[in-house]
Amino acid sequence: MTVALSGREIAKQIEENFPRSVVESSQQSLVVDKEFLLSVATYLKTTPGLDFDYLTAITAVDYYDYFEVIYQLTSLQHNHSLVVKTRCYRRDNPSLPSVVGLWRGADFQEREIYDLMGIIFDGHPNLKRIFLWEGFQGHPLRKDYL
Amino acid sequence: MEVGDVYSSRQLDKAEGEAIESVMARSQQTIPDPDEWLKQELKRNILLTSVDAMLNWARRSSLWPVVCFPACCAFEFITTAASRFDISRFGMEIIRASPRQADLMITAGTLTWKMAPQVRRIYDQMPEPKWVIAMGACAISGGIFASSYSVVPGYNRIIPVDVYVPGCPPRPEALLYGIRMLHQKIAKMSLITEGK
Numbered sequence: 001m002t003v004a005l006s007g008r009e010i011a012k013q014i015e016e017n018f019p020r021s022v023v024e025s026s027q028q029s030l031v032v033d034k035e036f037l038l039s040v041a042t043y044l045k046t047t048p049g050l051d052f053d054y055l056t057a058i059t060a061v062d063y064y065d066y067f068e069v070i071y072q073l074t075s076l077q078h079n080h081s082l083v084v085k086t087r088c089y090r091r092d093n094p095s096l097p098s099v100v101g102l103w104r105g106a107d108f109q110e111r112e113i114y115d116l117m118g119i120i121f122d123g124h125p126n127l128k129r130i131f132l133w134e135g136f137q138g139h140p141l142r143k144d145y146l
Numbered sequence: 147m148e149v150g151d152v153y154s155s156r157q158l159d160k161a162e163g164e165a166i167e168s169v170m171a172r173s174q175q176t177i178p179d180p181d182e183w184l185k186q187e188l189k190r191n192i193l194l195t196s197v198d199a200m201l202n203w204a205r206r207s208s209l210w211p212v213v214c215f216p217a218c219c220a221f222e223f224i225t226t227a228a229s230r231f232d233i234s235r236f237g238m239e240i241i242r243a244s245p246r247q248a249d250l251m252i253t254a255g256t257l258t259w260k261m262a263p264q265v266r267r268i269y270d271q272m273p274e275p276k277w278v279i280a281m282g283a284c285a286i287s288g289g290i291f292a293s294s295y296s297v298v299p300g301y302n303r304i305i306p307v308d309v310y311v312p313g314c315p316p317r318p319e320a321l322l323y324g325i326r327m328l329h330q331k332i333a334k335m336s337l338i339t340e341g342k
Contacts, residue, residue, distance in 0.1 A: 132296065133260055134163030140295045 003080040004028070010050075010082055014040055029070075029083035037086050038097040044073060044082070045102050051075045052082060055103035060113045062143045067094055067119055088119060091144075098124040116141035169262050173303040180306045184334060198336050205249070205275065206332040208237035209325075212248035214268060217255025219282040219315040226318040236325060245271040250328075251305070252321075256284040256291055257298040269305045277332070279324050280307045283314040290314075 011025035014032075021036035032040050044052045052073035061068045067088040074081045088094040098121035099106045110121040111130040118139030121127055129136065138145055153161075215223060227233050227241065242248040245268045257265060269278070280301050283289030288299035301307055308331060311324035 128159060131260075133166045134159040135167055136163070145295075 001079075002074065005080050005082045007083065010044075014043065017043060023087070029085055031068075031085045031087065034086045034088060034096055038099070040084070041071070041099050041102055044084070049078075051077045053077060055099070055105045056081070058099075058106060058109040058113065060117045060119060060141075062117065062141065064143060065089070067117060069096060069113065069119065071099070093120060094118070095120040095122050097122050098127075100124055115139070118142060165263050166259055169266065169304070170259055173262070173298070176300060176302045177304075177306045179302065180308060181331075184331070201337070202333050202335055205335075206329040209250040209277070209328070210240055210242050210248045211238060211250045211252050212242050212245045212268060212272060214251050214265060215254045216257060216261055216265075217284065219254035219285070222315040222318055222321060223252060223254040223281065226321050231318040231322060233322070233325070236329075238325070245269070246273060248272055249276045251276070251278045252281050253278065253285040253301045253307075254281045254315075256289065257301060257304070258296050259298055260296070262298050262304050265301070266304050275335070277308045277328055278305055279309045279311060279321075279328060281311045281321060281324070282316055283312065286310050286312060 006027050007025045007030035008027060011022045011030040014030070015022055018036050018039060021033050021040055023031040023033055025031065044050050052075050054074040054076050056072040056074050057070075058072075059070045061070070069086050069088065071084045071086075072081065073084060086096065088096055096119060098110055100110065100121075101123065107124075107126070108130060110124055111127060113119050114121060114124075114127055115129045115131050116139055128134070132140075225231060227239065233239060238250075245251075249272060251269060251272065253265075269276070278301070280286050284291060284297070285301050285307075288294070288297050291297035292299045298304060309324045309328045311320055313320050316324070
C-alpha cells in the first residue's frame with residue numbers, strides 16, 4: 001500500500017531549502033507559491049529519500065477567486081505519495097510553469113487543463129487544445145462559462 | 147492548400163476546426179425522417195409486386211451494420227450481437243468495418259461535434275439503399291448531454307434516421323424490437339418509390 005506522506009512534514013523540509021515557498025500545508029497536502037513550483041517540483045523529484053519519479057495526475061479546480069492546480073506525485077521507488085497544489089490568481093491568461101520537462105506524462109494533462117480551464121503552461125512544447133477543436137470559443141470547465 | 151503540400155500540425159488543426167464549425171453551422175435544423183413515402187398511397191405495379199417482395203425480403207434478411215459505436219450503448223449492441231441475443235438470427239452477424247460493405251448504421255452512443263464530420267462521411271460512404279437506427283437517448287436527442295457545448299443533440303442533425311430506439315441504454319430486447327420495426331419498414335419499400 002502506498003504511504004501518503006504528510007504535507008506538513010514535507011513542507012518543513014521544503015521551507016528549509018526554499019524559504020517562503022510554501023503558502024500553507026496540512027496533513028493531506030501542501031500549497032506552493034507558483035513562483036517556486038518548478039524548483040520545488042525538481043527538488044521533490046531529485047532529492048534522495050523523496051524521489052517522486054512518477055506523476056499520477058494533474059487536475060485543476062476553479063474556486064472563483066483563483067484556479068488551483070493539483071499535482072499528485074508518487075515515488076515508485078519508495079512507494080509513497082504526496083499531493084502538491086499551486087494557485088493562480090488571474091482570470092485573464094492565468095499561467096503556470098510547465099512540468100513536462102520533469103514528468104513527460106504531464107504533456108497531455110496540461111493540454112487538457114489548458115483546453116478546458118484556460119490555464120497557460122509556460123514552457124510546454126505543444127500547448128494546444130486536445131479535446132475541443134481549434135477555433136472553439138472559451139474554456140468550458142470554468143465556472144463563468146456561459 | 148494544394149494537394150501534395152506538406153501540412154503543418156497547425157494547418158491540420160485549423161482545417162479540422164473549420165470543418166467542425168461548418169458542420170455545426172449546417173446542422174442547426176434536424177433532418178426530416180425519411181418516412182414520407184410510407185404515407186403515400188402506393189400505386190403498386192402488379193408486375194413489380196413480387197419483385198419487390200423478393201428484393202425486400204433479401205434486403206431485410208441480411209442487413210450488415212457498419213461500425214459506429216462512439217459510446218456506452220455499444221456494450222448493449224455487443225450483447226445483442228453475442229450469443230445470448232444473437233443478431234445472426236437476422237443475418238446481421240457481420241459487423242462491417244468498411245462502410246462500403248454495409249447498409250445499416252446503428253448509432254450506439256453519444257456523438258460529439260468533433261466526431262460529427264466523420265460520422266457524416268461514413269454515412270456518405272455507405273451504398274444505397276441504407277438505413278439508420280438511432281440507438282439510445284443520446285442518439286435520439288443528445289440525452290442528458292443535450293445542452294452541452296460539445297454534444298450533437300441527436301444524430302438527425304447529421305444524418306436521416308429511420309428508427310429510434312429509446313433507452314439509456316436500451317436493453318438488447320429493445321434494440322431487437324427496433325430492428326424488427328426496420329424490417330417492417332423495409333418490407334413496405336417498392337422499386338417505384340425508391341429514393342425515399
